[in-house]
Amino acid sequence: MHGWTGSILRINLSTKSFRRESYGEDFARTWVGGRGFAAKILYEEVPPGTDPLGPDNKFIVALGPIAGIPAPNTGKAVVAAKSPLTGFYGDGNLGTRVSEHLRKAGYDALIIEGKADRPTMLFIEDNKVEFLPAGEVWGKGTYATNDFIYKKYGAGVGVLNIGQGGENLVRYAVVRSLEGRAGGRPGMGAVMGSKLLKAIVVKGTRPIPQADPQAMKALGFGDLKKVGQIDKETGWSIQSTTGVLAWCNEVAGLPVRNFRKTHHPEAWKIDGERLNNARIATYGCPNCTMRCGITIHDREGRESELDYENIGLLGSNLEIFELDQVGSLNYLCDEYGLDTMSAGCVLSFYADAIEHGAASGDFKFGDAETAKNLLTMAAHRDGQVGNLLADGSLRMARAFGRGSEAYAMQVKGLEVAAYNCKFIPGQALAFGVAAIGAHHREAWIITFELKHSTRESYGPEKAAKVIELQRIRGGMFEFLVACRFPWIELGWGLDNYPKYFNATTGLNWGLDDMWRVADRIYGLIKLNYLREFPHATRQGDYPPAVWFDPANADTDGPIAGRVLERDKYDGLLQHYYDQRGYDHRGIPTRATLARLGLEKEAAAAEKYGSLT
Amino acid sequence: MKVRVKLIGPLMYEAGFSEKDIELPEASTIEALLSMLTLSKRRPRIVTRNGRAIVPQDILEEGDRIAVSPLYSGG
Numbered sequence: 001m002h003g004w005t006g007s008i009l010r011i012n013l014s015t016k017s018f019r020r021e022s023y024g025e026d027f028a029r030t031w032v033g034g035r036g037f038a039a040k041i042l043y044e045e046v047p048p049g050t051d052p053l054g055p056d057n058k059f060i061v062a063l064g065p066i067a068g069i070p071a072p073n074t075g076k077a078v079v080a081a082k083s084p085l086t087g088f089y090g091d092g093n094l095g096t097r098v099s100e101h102l103r104k105a106g107y108d109a110l111i112i113e114g115k116a117d118r119p120t121m122l123f124i125e126d127n128k129v130e131f132l133p134a135g136e137v138w139g140k141g142t143y144a145t146n147d148f149i150y151k152k153y154g155a156g157v158g159v160l161n162i163g164q165g166g167e168n169l170v171r172y173a174v175v176r177s178l179e180g181r182a183g184g185r186p187g188m189g190a191v192m193g194s195k196l197l198k199a200i201v202v203k204g205t206r207p208i209p210q211a212d213p214q215a216m217k218a219l220g221f222g223d224l225k226k227v228g229q230i231d232k233e234t235g236w237s238i239q240s241t242t243g244v245l246a247w248c249n250e251v252a253g254l255p256v257r258n259f260r261k262t263h264h265p266e267a268w269k270i271d272g273e274r275l276n277n278a279r280i281a282t283y284g285c286p287n288c289t290m291r292c293g294i295t296i297h298d299r300e301g302r303e304s305e306l307d308y309e310n311i312g313l314l315g316s317n318l319e320i321f322e323l324d325q326v327g328s329l330n331y332l333c334d335e336y337g338l339d340t341m342s343a344g345c346v347l348s349f350y351a352d353a354i355e356h357g358a359a360s361g362d363f364k365f366g367d368a369e370t371a372k373n374l375l376t377m378a379a380h381r382d383g384q385v386g387n388l389l390a391d392g393s394l395r396m397a398r399a400f401g402r403g404s405e406a407y408a409m410q411v412k413g414l415e416v417a418a419y420n421c422k423f424i425p426g427q428a429l430a431f432g433v434a435a436i437g438a439h440h441r442e443a444w445i446i447t448f449e450l451k452h453s454t455r456e457s458y459g460p461e462k463a464a465k466v467i468e469l470q471r472i473r474g475g476m477f478e479f480l481v482a483c484r485f486p487w488i489e490l491g492w493g494l495d496n497y498p499k500y501f502n503a504t505t506g507l508n509w510g511l512d513d514m515w516r517v518a519d520r521i522y523g524l525i526k527l528n529y530l531r532e533f534p535h536a537t538r539q540g541d542y543p544p545a546v547w548f549d550p551a552n553a554d555t556d557g558p559i560a561g562r563v564l565e566r567d568k569y570d571g572l573l574q575h576y577y578d579q580r581g582y583d584h585r586g587i588p589t590r591a592t593l594a595r596l597g598l599e600k601e602a603a604a605a606e607k608y609g610s611l612t
Numbered sequence: 613m614k615v616r617v618k619l620i621g622p623l624m625y626e627a628g629f630s631e632k633d634i635e636l637p638e639a640s641t642i643e644a645l646l647s648m649l650t651l652s653k654r655r656p657r658i659v660t661r662n663g664r665a666i667v668p669q670d671i672l673e674e675g676d677r678i679a680v681s682p683l684y685s686g687g
Contacts, residue, residue: 234655234682235622241687243621250618250679251663272621273630308687419686444686450665451658451683488685491656558663 002211003065003505004028008037009107011122011129013195014055014114018129020107029507030597032517033064034481035474037109038080038091039524043601045111048531048608052084052187053169053194055115060091061098061160061200062109064481066500068100068287069208071220072227072492073483074500075099075286079160083186084194085171085342085392086413086437089528093441093481094175094183095285097202098158104204116196123153125203134198138167141335142176149201158202163337165379166193170390172342172415176334179283180293180305185339186414186436211506219503223496228289230490237282239272240292241308241489246271248312248419252559253427253446255317255420257365258348259409259546262420263557266321270311274323290485298327299368306330309440312418313344318351318365325368332372336379342392345415346378347371349393349408358404359396361385406545411438422547423559424449426462429572432541433466433586435474435525442474444488455559458568463575475518476511520596522580523588527598527605530587534609541573541586583612613638613674615645620681626651636672643668645678656683 006028011018031040038060050056060080067074077099083090102110105126112122116131119138123130137145142163149159158177165173166189173189174182192198210216231237245267248254252262268274275294283305284291298304304327314333315326333340351367353359363370377386388396393415397408409416414437421428430443443466453461476497477484486492498509529536546552547564554560577583581592590611593602602611614633624630627649636645642659646668651657659666660679672678 234652235625236682238625239621243682244684244687246618247620247679247681247684250620250677250681251660273624440686446686447658447683450660455664488687 001025001028002209003501004033005103005106005108005209007107008109008111009124009129010111010113012114013112013116013120013131013197016131030517030520032479033067033108034062034078034093035080035091035478036517036521037062038078039089039521039528041109041111042080042082042089043524043528046082050082052082052087053190055113055195057082057191057194059112059188059191059195059197060109061102062481063099063103064108064479065504067481068103069210069216069220069500069504070224070287071216071482071500072223072486072496073285073288073290074481075288076481076483077102078478078481079175079184079188081188081191083436084169084190085187088532089525090184090186090188090436092174092184092186092188093478094177095181095288095483096158096160096177097156097286098160098177098200099481100286101158101202101204103208104206105202106204106206110200112195112197114195119196119198121199121201122197123201126205138198139164142337143335145199146176149199153201153203159199161199162189162192163335163379165336165338166190167198168379168381168390169193170338170378170381171392171395172339172346173337174339176337178285180295180334181285182334182337182339185342185439189337210504212503216500216503219499224287224289227486227490227492230492231290234490236489237290237292239276240294242272242275242294242306242311244308245311246273251450252554252557253420253424255312255418257319258317258352258407259416259420259422259544260352260552262422262554262559264316264319264321267316269321270315270323270326275306275311278323285483288483290490292485296327297324298331299324300328302331304328304331305334309418310340313341313348317344317348317418318371320366320368320371322368329368329371329375332375336375338375338379341417342415343375343378345409346389346393346396347374349396350374350389352407353396353400353404356404358400358402406549409544411543412436412540414438416544419444419446421543421564422552422554423455423562423564425458425564425569425572426453426466428543428547428564428569429462429576430466430469432543432573433576435522438543443469445469458572460575460579463572463579466576467579470522471515471518475521476514479517479521520598523593523596523598524601526582526586526588527601530609531605536585538570538573538584538586542569587611613640613672615672615674615676615678617645617649618677618679620679623651623680623682640672641668642666642670642672642678645672646680649680651680657681658683
């Protein structure tokens, strides 16, 4: 077997033991890596009902056959666990040198189980694993922790760490790496924190097994150079992801005031042009030639690395239009290890709930200084308010009552990314049926809706586009594992990825083979969801109710008077189910599961929930 | 006839401006407007008028707000 190391490292924090476990070619070809490995391991090893913040949950780091190999943009890792935010499978990816080092240490994945008896840091070096006390950095932020690790092991090692948010079990705490990298929105950092695991440091020194290393090297380095050239020609990374902010404002798709408004006359103050003008540094992931981490000085003079989602949700959505203040909120999230997107939605929901009389407090939209204090309180679970904010918007809404769940901007508990779908039906569907909750990572179809369909359409073409993109973005890029940006932002050909896969594995796969694996992974995650929520209905695939509320319609601009229509959305959802081969609840049918090769997994699911 | 043109993302560096009014003859098309801008034709774009997508043959009207953007695929 080439391309895969054939080994997984299992570490038990309770017993301070570890072992190398082998897996075979069948497992490799069925699940490939990354999200595929993580979903399968968690399905087999974490039974439904497991406390996500208890010792029986498992924290997975998973890589794929092209992860860590020089090729466009392979310096990423998937982190996964049962989510403390959503209650079922959760994951995320982040740029990290762990990708290369773990593979060079001879592993394609880590399974971390149990719970340490004191704050612990793991140091993995080839065959060796050390369990080190982390008391010196426990209670410190991710920047200080990273510096401590670099001082001890050198700046070239692979690091995953958490901040105070993860330590204090904030349900949307993320895992952090390098200068500004973060991943694992649905509380993967809290799962590390629950195990008293402050950091994982990895150093690998051996070659990654490949079918044809020379061919892969020539192909990979050549293509990295080409991607860099396309970036220079197009100027994409001048504004990186933040270019889209001004466009969202033009087409009424920007989150403003907890998504109640879709555009704002002051949005230009925090757009990509202003961000680029304020730039003091640029950071990026390993194996990347289109670095997107535009960094500015925040209000307090610290370095803060921003992207569109951060600015949309910590800026316009809170009606904060001072870029350095947005930078400060973003810095605090990064330092504490909080997901910037969920944090932005939690704060906007809190302000909205106060305004609508569902909660008491003095936080208002536009109040950056109070927002900073609230983030600090959430990260430390300080007092009643800090504890509320740390639990995410859905749990807050259930505590507040008074109909506030309608404007808690989340799906399945995961907060919505920075695209306001008040009248963008296809993207609302993309959020509704994203595998782990309202993430933009898996399908983003807004320009398709406007240019190749019509905004008003709830037709099957939009469901088909969501599925196509889920296969590419939530599937292939998440199991190979590589960053999707060369393709989505620069048009780098999708057919390059089977080439990388084949050069390293020696197989002869095409894109259709990738889509089959992607569909299998989506099916398995749905089974995971069914096991945890056997009485789930299609309502779980609905976006927030406020997007259907005529009273929330814009009063001016391109979509004045328009909101999503519930019966039509339901029809669009049915198109998606029909095309996927899912039943009326959004669960794959037995026939679909058989087609995906998931008979054994289906039988295991039927102990908990019914299949049709 | 005057229309307001907003260029999104890297297009503003190609054309040398971010947002400005442009004068052009009555009943001009979007295509005519785009030909006045020094934009690379190599990359796919989306053009909106007052927030709604349009095609190159559409006729402009006084006071239109035209946004020209790379065809983003959403981060």
